[in-house]
Amino acid sequence: MMRSFSIMALVVSSAIACGDAGRNQISTDMIHVPATASTQQSKQQSFPHIQFTDTMIDLGNLVEGQSARAVYAFKNTGNAPLVIADVSTSCGCTVARDWPRDPIERGDERFIEVTFDSRKRVGNNEKSVFVVTNATPSTTELTLKAWVIGPESDPASIPSTENKESNP
Numbered sequence: 001m002m003r004s005f006s007i008m009a010l011v012v013s014s015a016i017a018c019g020d021a022g023r024n025q026i027s028t029d030m031i032h033v034p035a036t037a038s039t040q041q042s043k044q045q046s047f048p049h050i051q052f053t054d055t056m057i058d059l060g061n062l063v064e065g066q067s068a069r070a071v072y073a074f075k076n077t078g079n080a081p082l083v084i085a086d087v088s089t090s091c092g093c094t095v096a097r098d099w100p101r102d103p104i105e106r107g108d109e110r111f112i113e114v115t116f117d118s119r120k121r122v123g124n125n126e127k128s129v130f131v132v133t134n135a136t137p138s139t140t141e142l143t144l145k146a147w148v149i150g151p152e153s154d155p156a157s158i159p160s161t162e163n164k165e166s167n168p
Contacts (some may be wrong), residue, residue, distance in 0.1 A: 046085035048104075048135045054144065061144040061158060062118045069097075070144050072112045072129070076104045076118045084112075090128040093117045094144060099131075114144060122150035 003126055018067035036097055053073040076082040079105035098113040129142040147159055 040047065046080035047078050048076055048080045048082035048106075049138060050082055050131070050132065050135045051075050051077045052140070055140070056143040056145065059116060061147045061149055062116075063117050064122055064148050064150040067115055068146065069119050070114045070116065070143055072114070073109060074112070075109045076106055076116055077130050078135065079106055081105055084131060085134070086130075086132040088132075089114070089129045090130075092119055093119070093125075094127040094129065096129060112142075114142075116144055116146055118148040120144065120152060121146075121148045123148060 002127045003150060010053060031114060051074060053075075054074075057070040057072065059068045059070060083103050084099055084101070087099045089096060094116050096110070096112065096114050100110045104110055112129070114130065116125070116127065119124075125144075125148060127144045131140045131142065133140070149158055
């Protein structure tokens with residue numbers, strides 16, 4: 001009887017001691033959003049939400065060989081920490097240079113920086129940037145546009161950068 005009590009006390013104390021480990025680290029609870037088949041939830045759940053200022057950035061006209069930088073601003077408008085698991089692009093000419101690697105608290109604003117290299121990309125370019133997070137939906141697609149002017153470009157095909165609304 002005494003031996004059973006000792007074993008039970010050891011198990012309970014081990015479980016309690018492990019409960020505080022890793023509170024300030026990224027955990028699977030932050031990455032995997034729990035799903036349920038029930039339409040009713042027994043308790044209020046906290047979820048992150050990523051909201052971008054702009055999901056499309058137009059770099060305008062670039063000369064072939066020129067690199068340009070785009071910065072996508074976003075905010076965690078949810079009520080739980082936001083974690084960016086990955087940022088990838090649709091083409092090797094577009095590279096995600098910088099994004100937050102730590103959890104982003106509710107209300108915090110951050111940035112994702114992307115660089116576009118226009119070498120051998122003459123003409124119209126539309127590239128995608130995929131941001132994978134622990135929010136729902138888990139992947140957000142951003143768009144990067146540019147018109148690249150090369151030595152053989154037809155001047156008539158180059159889009160105007162003037163504001164069309166100001167022209168009579």
